[in-house]
Amino acid sequence: xxxxTQPDIHITVSEGASLELRCNYSYGATPYLFWYVQSPGQGLxxxxxxxxxxxxxxxxxxxxxxxxxxxxxxxxRKPSVHWSDAAEYFCAVAANDYKLSFGAGTTVxxxx
Amino acid sequence: xxxxxxxxxxLVKRTGEKVFLECVQxxxxxxxxxYRQDPGLGLRLIYFSYDVKMKEKGDIPEGYSVSREKKxxxxxxxxxxxxNQTSMYLCASSGGGQQETQYFxxxxxxxxx
Numbered sequence: 568x569x570x571x572t573q574p575d576i577h578i579t580v581s582e583g584a585s586l587e588l589r590c591n592y593s594y595g596a597t598p599y600l601f602w603y604v605q606s607p608g609q610g611l612x613x614x615x616x617x618x619x620x621x622x623x624x625x626x627x628x629x630x631x632x633x634x635x636x637x638x639x640x641x642x643x644r645k646p647s648v649h650w651s652d653a654a655e656y657f658c659a660v661a662a663n664d665y666k667l668s669f670g671a672g673t674t675v676x677x678x679x
Numbered sequence: 680x681x682x683x684x685x686x687x688x689x690l691v692k693r694t695g696e697k698v699f700l701e702c703v704q705x706x707x708x709x710x711x712x713x714y715r716q717d718p719g720l721g722l723r724l725i726y727f728s729y730d731v732k733m734k735e736k737g738d739i740p741e742g743y744s745v746s747r748e749k750k751x752x753x754x755x756x757x758x759x760x761x762x763n764q765t766s767m768y769l770c771a772s773s774g775g776g777q778q779e780t781q782y783f784x785x786x787x788x789x790x791x792x
Contacts, residue, residue, distance in 0.1 A: 576719070601780075610683070610769060610783035611722075657721060665710050665729065665773065666737065667781060669721040 569594040569660045573670035580648050581678050588643040588673050590658035599661035600641040602632055605672075606654045614656075617641065628652070653677045681706050683784035685770055691790045698757040700787050702770030708782075709775050711753035713737075713745060716767040716786070725768075728753055760791045 572591045580586050592598055599618045603611040615626025622634040632643045641658060655674050659667040686701035704711065710729050714722040714737075724737030726745040734745050742764060746754045753772075757764055767788050771781040 573721075603783075608785075610785045611771075612783070613780050616780065659722075665775075665779075666712075666724055666727060667722075669714075669723075671719055671721040 569598070569662050569668045571658050571660050571668055571670035573656075573658055573673050575673045576671070577674045577676070579676045579678060582650055583647050586643075586645045586648045586652070586675065588656050588658075588675070590641045590643065590670060591639050592641060592658070592660045593639065594660055594662070598641075600632075600634060601659040601661070601667065602626065602630070602641075602643050603657045603659065604628075604654050605657065611657065614643070648675075648677055650677045650679070681782050683770060683772055683782050685768075685784040685787050687787050688785060689788050689790075691792065692757075692760050693792055694761060696757075696760050696791075698760050698789070698791075700755040700757075700768055700770075700789070702753045702755070702772075702784055703751055704753075704772040704782070705751065706772060706774075706782065707750065708772040709750075710773045710779075710781075711747065712771040712773075712781065713743075713753065713755045714769045714771065715739065716769055722769065725755065760789075762791050765789060765791045 570593045601616045602614040617624045655672045658670045683704045712727040713725045728747045744756045769786045770784040773779040773781040
């Protein structure tokens with residue numbers, strides 16, 4: 568069975584600083600990987616996804632993620648954080664039956 | 680614009696009550712999902728459906744059932760609500776294929792007293 572680990576429960580970053588959120592997955596076959604964001608009181612919104620091709624994936628809101636098969640990782644990055652990026656971020660992996668397995672999430676706080 | 684709607688944003692129920700959570704999508708998606716979200720645990724899949732009248736158990740189906748009579752509507756039922764079912768419930772839908780994006784509703788925050 569597939570699983571996802573997000574090692575950081577909470578990250579605080581200054582506005583304008585760079586951000587990196589870690590995600591490690593466990594899955595026997597080629598993974599389908601996703602990053603979602605959840606703003607306070609909202610549902611989840613897709614930031615980006617990877618299923619083949621270029622291992623550096625561009626998403627919405629200036630986010631990107633890099634798939635590294637050798638490290639079983641799919642880390643999310645943003646070069647310069649805005650106050651509106653304060654949210655909870657979830658990494659997920661898809662199995663071959665359409666189900667998503669989510670990590671526990673990382674909460675990002677942005678300080679002025 | 681894609682849309683997944685859930686019948687209630689907040690719900691307060693008593694222990695032992697039967698609770699219905701409704702989800703509707705307007706994207707003609709085959710797949711629909713019910714998740715439960717708890718702090719520190721992320722999202723856990725309760726049930727999903729890949730076609731009308733079809734359902735599959737997810738990771739935590741105990742205490743829940745589902746109904747999908749029409750393609751656009753997927754209902755989650757708590758037959759006899761208990762306090763440990765107090766949680767945020769999220770519905771999602773997606774097209775065919777495991778690389779397809781799941782689109783989420785805004786969630787229903789359920790409190791069982």
